[in-house]
Amino acid sequence: MEMAGHAPNIAAILHGKDDLRLEPYTTVAPGDNEVLLEMGSVGICGSDLKYWKYGKCGRFTVTDPMVIGHEGSGVVAKIGTGVTTLKPGDRVAIEPGVPCRVCKLCKTGRYNICPDVKFCATPPVHGNLCKYYTHPADFCFKLPENVSLDAGALVEPLAVAVYGCERGGVKVGTNVLICGAGPVGLLCIMVARAMGASTIAITDIDDHRLQTAKDLGADHVIKVLTNDCEAMADEIVKAMGECPDVALECSGADSSVVTGIHACQPGGSVVLIGRGSMMPQLPLVAAASKEVDIKGVFRYANCYPKAIDLLRNGSINVDKLITHHFNLKDSTMAFKTAMDRDAKAIKVMIHCDK
Known part of the structure; x- marks a missing residue:
């Protein structure tokens, strides 16, 4: 169901090689165990760059238009039925891979290699480089007060580490x-x-x-x-x-x-x-x-709480890695900067709330 009563949604949609467009995008109302997020920060990952530059990454190929982006954080705008762990206004880091939760791998804690995992911006699943995005609540992790939305977006690559x-x-x-x-x-x-x-x-x-x-x-x-x-x-x-x-x-x-x-x-x-x-x-x-x-190593499992705790207690400062900042409307320029060796970019951050 499309969500009403909020600002228009827009997303950075990849149509093919070197073809990233900012377009209107349907906002989906949160269902059971889901939250609607007003996106804050989204980092550009190497896989995003491969999809943008070559139309594929490893065994995955972009065949239909796809919203890009999976290193994300945001603010809860609305909660769906059954959500008890989050409330509107909570700032969260988004774990982008959602497994089936019921297979043997999921039940033994290795949900990252669940054969039915759905991962943001991995064809055919849409990503979260947009104004509004709906995601399962149990894969959204509340950020401590001393952890910024930028740092929240970097929980994803930090979890890999x-x-x-x-x-x-x-x-x-x-x-x-x-x-x-x-x-x-x-x-x-x-x-x-x-x-x-x-x-x-x-x-x-x-x-x-x-x-x-x-x-x-x-x-x-x-x-x-x-x-x-x-x-x-x-x-x-x-x-x-x-x-x-x-x-x-x-x-x-x-x-x-x-x-x-x-x-x-x-x-x-x-x-x-x-x-x-x-x-x-x-x-x-x-x-x-x-x-x-x-x-x-295939992504990560059960690492978001650990990564967030490393940020909370000051063991790690990921802000040092962010070299460039862009607004959502300048997403194509952000991707070009991330790809340009002369720019000396390490982590390029896109701000969806600006």
């Missing part, structure tokens, strides 16, 4: 290698440190991002200057003084996975957070002989 560090077993005394100093890699620095990591090294091809990583607390920043993965691994171990216990691959480069396998301590872990090619060539015999575990 939390989940990746958990999958890698990061704890007090762990030596961590992070491959890729994009937003998630930079968040992994902060999360790993908050979890007690001893030494953190990070690799990238970009000097600006490496400097940002250094400013955020990385102990060692290492520029990738060679395609020789074993030589790169040797350089990492030399810089760290010992082999890392866990490698968090956040770049999406197949070579970084190979480097991580060679660099890791025997018995360590390589966690695949980034997305590389569909069939990478990996030194599996080397991984097996060292008993290096290769672990997949």
Whole structure:
């Protein structure tokens, strides 16, 4: 049912490659266990950029017009029947992946890999880069007073970092290698440190991002200057003084996975957070002989409360990652800025309430 009695709704709708349009959009009244949100902030993610630039991301392809955006926060405008945990005026972070809630995976806590999960801005599901958006209440998490809507939008990539560090077993005394100093890699620095990591090294091809990583607390920043993965691994171990216990691959480069396998301590872990090619060539015999575990990551599960608590208690300050701000009407310019290397963008934030 379309919602009446509020300002007109507009959304950033992707019609195809390089074709993002700001258009009128139907506002749906909240049903059972749903809330209508007046959107506040939406961050641009790498997957958003791939859909915009190429019309696809991994195995997902845009075939019909789709509202873009999944890193979002907003203010509750109206609640549906049965909602008891939220009220109008509450500021929330939106967990964009909603599973079936009843299958074995959901009931055992691994709802992120539920086969029926519906994830914002993953075809054919619409995203939340719009003025008004309706979402299940149990996947909206109330923000503490000291956490801004901008920070609330970044709970989504922060949850990825939390989940990746958990999958890698990061704890007090762990030596961590992070491959890729994009937003998630930079968040992994902060999360790993908050979890007690001893030494953190990070690799990238970009000097600006490496400097940002250094400013955020990385102990060692290492520029990738060679395609020789074993030589790169040797350089990492030399810089760290010992082999890392866990490698968090956040770049999406197949070579970084190979480097991580060679660099890791025997018995360590390589966690695949980034997305590389569909069939990478990996030194599996080397991984097996060292008993290096290769672990997949698909988004996150049960991480939003943890991520919000890291923001609430001041363990992490995500505002440092936001380099550019745009209003909803300038969404196309925001996407161009996020894609432009010369802009030195880390996280571009779009404000839907302005």
